Amino acid sequence: MPEDLNTGVLLYLPYRAMETRVFEELAAAGFDFTPSQARVFQRIAPDGSRLSDLARQAGITKQSTAFLVDQLERLGYVDRVPDPDDGRARLVRITERGHRSVEASRAVVARVEAEWEAHLGARRMAQLRRILTDLREITDPWR
Amino acid sequence: MPEDLNTGVLLYLPYRAMETRVFEELAAAGFDFTPSQARVFQRIAPDGSRLSDLARQAGITKQSTAFLVDQLERLGYVDRVPDPDDGRARLVRITERGHRSVEASRAVVARVEAEWEAHLGARRMAQLRRILTDLREITDPWR
DNA sequence: CAAACAGGTCAGAGTGTCTGACCATCTCGT
DNA sequence: ACGAGATGGTCAGACACTCTGACCTGTTTG
Known part of the structure; x- marks a missing residue:
């Protein structure tokens, strides 16, 4: 049983x-995230991201992304401001509280x-890290 | 950007x-599974498993398991027979078609x-496999 | 043999996801 | 310089998966 595990499971x-561990210790520190929220939150660029970009990067629809960003906003992790360069768009930005949660997760x-x-x-x-980095060349869909 | 990826992401x-790849090629071969269905299906023992055991192993409730096993049954991957050793229980078993899908996924x-x-x-x-196997000692919740 | 336990189902609710339709704004080719 | 199409975003409705709670049926055990 031990050694014939396929490499996917091993990973x-x-x-x-x-x-x-990250979710547990974040929750213990008062930062609650669902996996779906985290998937979107992780992808917010330092100077803010558009909803559609987040959707594309997370691989979900704009509607689902909006649903999750609403929650993140209600939880105080992000805010939304009009995009100065594009009247249609709004930028999702990480708040102070959001930054503290990022720092906490980095620590975990x-x-x-x-x-x-x-x-x-x-x-x-x-x-391990070198081999995985190498493997990334043929397995990372975002290059 | 490339090298400072955390080890979790790298894995x-x-x-x-x-x-x-497994889901795509399975689908192409006519075996459709949702990830949730697969999570339960994977855990069925060679001579059949009880619903409650599958639920425990998959880490979901009996109700959710029943919901997914119903689907697997409708898709023809499993059947249910009374457990000869326990009048309350029924055994979920892999059918012939189910076995073919297992073989197909093994090939992928x-x-x-x-x-x-x-x-x-x-x-x-x-x-890589040796290091991951070693890492399993401190990361595999089912020992 | 009664009480506690284990296997399973039913009913109802919540969350995250999708598709389709739509509006507002921007970009580009003529 | 303007109209067609692309892009950013929202609204509405549906579906899939999961949960909690209540319950029934059989099994085990003091």
Whole structure:
């Protein structure tokens, strides 16, 4: 049973562990996100993003994106301002509270990566990251 | 931008690529599954499983499991028979058609793994799998 | 053998997603 | 310089998956 796991599952297990830790520790710090909200929130550019760009990047419809951005706005993570360059558009921007949640999640990721490195050793951790980065060339749909 | 991706994302990209390929090629071969259906279907034991066991393993409620098993049954991938050992229970079993879909998905996984190995080289592919297997010790919630 | 437990179903609600239709604004070719 | 088409966004309605709570039927156990 142990060794014949397919490589997809082998990748999924640590990915999922990372994700779970981030959501748990974020929630413990008072930052509640659903996975769907996070998927959109993650993609907001530093100086704000348009709804349609977020939709495209997240791979969901504009309508679903609007639904989720409404929630993020209600939760205080983002606000919306008119786009100065385009009268049709509004920019979704990360608020102060939003930035604090980003920082918190960055910290959790760093903590988990440190745990992994402690388990694997620095050398194999670096190898893992190099191999995955290489694999990205043929598996990353956004190049 | 390229190298500072966190390890979670780095794991997710190839995992997601694998998953997408499996669903696409399965669909092309006439086997349609939603991700939710697949999550339950995957966990059916060779000699059949109880609904409650599937629910526990998939981490969803019995009701949701029943909902998905109904669909799998309608699609012809599983059937249900009374459990000879427990009058309350029924066993969910994989049908002939279900087995064919399992075989098809196994083939897609093998194909994708071969592509990855061609890109990375056999040596690094093996390294990747070894490191991930090792990482499983601290990230696999089902031990 | 009664009480507690386990397997399963029914009913109702919430969330995230989609498609289709629509309006407002911008861009570009003539 | 203007009209056609593209783009940004919203509204309305539907569907898929999930949950909680209540319940029934059988099994196990003190």
